[in-house]
Amino acid sequence: MTSRAERIPQKTHKPLRSRLYALARWLHLYASMLSLLVVLFFAATGITLNHPEWTFGTTTTTHTYTGTLPQSWQQNGQINWLETAETLRAAHGLKGRVSDTRADGQEASLSFRAPGYAADAFINQADGSYTLKVVAQGPLAALNDLHRGRDAGAAWAWVIDLSGGFLLLLALTGFTLSLFFRKTRTAALVTALVGALVLLGMMWQTR
Structure with a gap:
């Protein structure tokens, strides 16, 4: 006959690796959901800012x-x-x-x-x-100014700062998650390194 203490399931502590993985996955998931529209907005207006020759939506x-x-x-x-x-x-x-x-x-x-x-x-x-x-100016010009933070006020400046923080969190948690998968870890690190080198090279060319 088992005692009452033996029938109570004992709590087990998860390894640190498992806890880090769960935290990174949780942060990545919910940060991406919170910042989805923000990412779409700054991605789209980044393209339109890079093409000032596009005149749709810019009627003055x-x-x-x-x-x-x-x-x-x-x-x-x-x-x-x-x-x-x-x-x-x-x-x-x-x-x-x-x-x-x-x-x-x-x-x-x-x-x-x-x-x-x-x-x-x-x-x-x-x-x-x-x-x-x-x-x-037209709505596209207004959206481009919002992307720059031009004449948008202090509240929008906070939106830009928080958006940058969310994007930084997404990048860091996504990179952290890639380290937990042995099969793709090396490929992910090599890809990140190549991407960083390409970006640095392009930045150097603009000097």
């Missing part, structure tokens, strides 16, 4: 507006940039972040920037009259 429209700001936009020679920007935004449906404010006593200017979008206002400080030029 330009509009010029004129008007006069309310008197409160400037008091005692001091410009209320926030009110000025919001007045222009409301009047003309502008988008993007405000940047490049400038004033020299005669003319003031400010710009609105977003991916694939630019609006520049030039204001006569004597009477508040302004000329506004709005340039809107």
Whole structure:
């Protein structure tokens, strides 16, 4: 008759190799699922960035507006940039972040920037009259600017950083997984070495 202690299954510790393999596989699987759309986006826009001669989706429209700001936009020679920007935004449906404010006593200017979008206002400080030029590029140009991180804001900068981290994790876990398979380990290492040498050679040629 067996005792109660003997009937309780004993926990066995898996070897370190098995635990490393399971961790690498888990990280690789879920990181790839989380970053799938990110990889597709940066892969596609990387190709379009490399071919500026492709013109589909890059149609540019330009509009010029004129008007006069309310008197409160400037008091005692001091410009209320926030009110000025919001007045222009409301009047003309502008988008993007405000940047490049400038004033020299005669003319003031400010710009609105977003991916694939630019609006520049030039204001006569004597009477508040302004000329506004709005340039809107097509959706492909906007996507290319997102790839670069141009005029996309701090939140998108975090997206780019996190995307880079996920891609780095995918590469490292994928390389780690290849080391666990004896039959293909040598071929994987040789392929990685050849790929690294080719990349370094191409980088050297661009100098």
